[in-house]
Amino acid sequence: MIDMQNRYSRQMLLREIGEKGQERIGNTRCLVVGAGGVGGPAALGLVEAGVGSLTIIDADTVDISNLPRQILHTPERVGMNKAESARIALTAVNPSVPVRAVQSWADDALLTELASDADIIVDCSDNFRTRHAANRVARACRRTLITAASVRFSLQVSMFDFSNPASPCYACSFPEDDQQDVKAAAVGVFSPVTALAGMIAAGEALKWAAGMPSLVGQMLMIDTLTWESSRMRLARDPGCSVCAQH
Numbered sequence: 001m002i003d004m005q006n007r008y009s010r011q012m013l014l015r016e017i018g019e020k021g022q023e024r025i026g027n028t029r030c031l032v033v034g035a036g037g038v039g040g041p042a043a044l045g046l047v048e049a050g051v052g053s054l055t056i057i058d059a060d061t062v063d064i065s066n067l068p069r070q071i072l073h074t075p076e077r078v079g080m081n082k083a084e085s086a087r088i089a090l091t092a093v094n095p096s097v098p099v100r101a102v103q104s105w106a107d108d109a110l111l112t113e114l115a116s117d118a119d120i121i122v123d124c125s126d127n128f129r130t131r132h133a134a135n136r137v138a139r140a141c142r143r144t145l146i147t148a149a150s151v152r153f154s155l156q157v158s159m160f161d162f163s164n165p166a167s168p169c170y171a172c173s174f175p176e177d178d179q180q181d182v183k184a185a186a187v188g189v190f191s192p193v194t195a196l197a198g199m200i201a202a203g204e205a206l207k208w209a210a211g212m213p214s215l216v217g218q219m220l221m222i223d224t225l226t227w228e229s230s231r232m233r234l235a236r237d238p239g240c241s242v243c244a245q246h
């Protein structure tokens with residue numbers, strides 16, 4: 001039996017978290033969409049910190065070219081489903097957190113089903129189709145949503161609390177038809193930046209879970225090449241088709 005008080009003691013020493021915040025973290029169920037360079041580190045940060053449970057979804061299999069940044073996967077698990085490989089790694093680092101691997105593409109129907117067992121959705125997918133599906137489902141199910149992405153040397157993290165019906169959504173700022181995927185496979189990505197994006201997402205999820213102020217309603221952008229960063233408040237678009245349905 002692992003001594004939980006001891007395991008989380010450094011985090012509980014923080015006045016902002018304390019025993020109460022840790023208990024809240026321990027009652028928070030997380031859904032992580034994508035088990036790649038961003039989703040893996042996000043899941044790692046959440047499981048290490050002692051969230052209540054974590055479901056991770058990915059249909060893809062581990063490829064050798066993933067290994068420099070997709071830090072949960074190992075050379076022995078090349079060819080294995082990424083969600084399952086992540087589950088093995090996450091269970092090894094903190095066996096007390098139940099981790100479920102869903103080996104499938106994330107569409108609206110599946111995400112809706114998974115959202116019923118989740119308090120927060122952390123979208124770390126690498127394509128806009130999934131990103132918009134996660135946004136629609138989180139909005140419809142009134143869950144908190146974090147979207148995290150990285151490309152080249154930059155990262156972007158935004159957060160929405162849909163328990164507030166007046167919240168803007170991801171599509172308010174980035175309508176679905178306007179967007180084209182910018183994939184790491186096409187333009188490249190600096191390995192540590194993906195983990196940074198994932199860990200920032202995990203940190204915001206934990207702060208939210210503990211009842212602390214978080215990035216809710218805002219978008220954070222960091223360019224690690226120049227260290228220029230910006231944080232902006234997201235606004236609701238009165239013409240947003242996703243928000244119009246709620």
Ligand SMILES: [Zn+2]
Nearest residue numbers: 169172240243
């Ligand atoms: Zn919207």
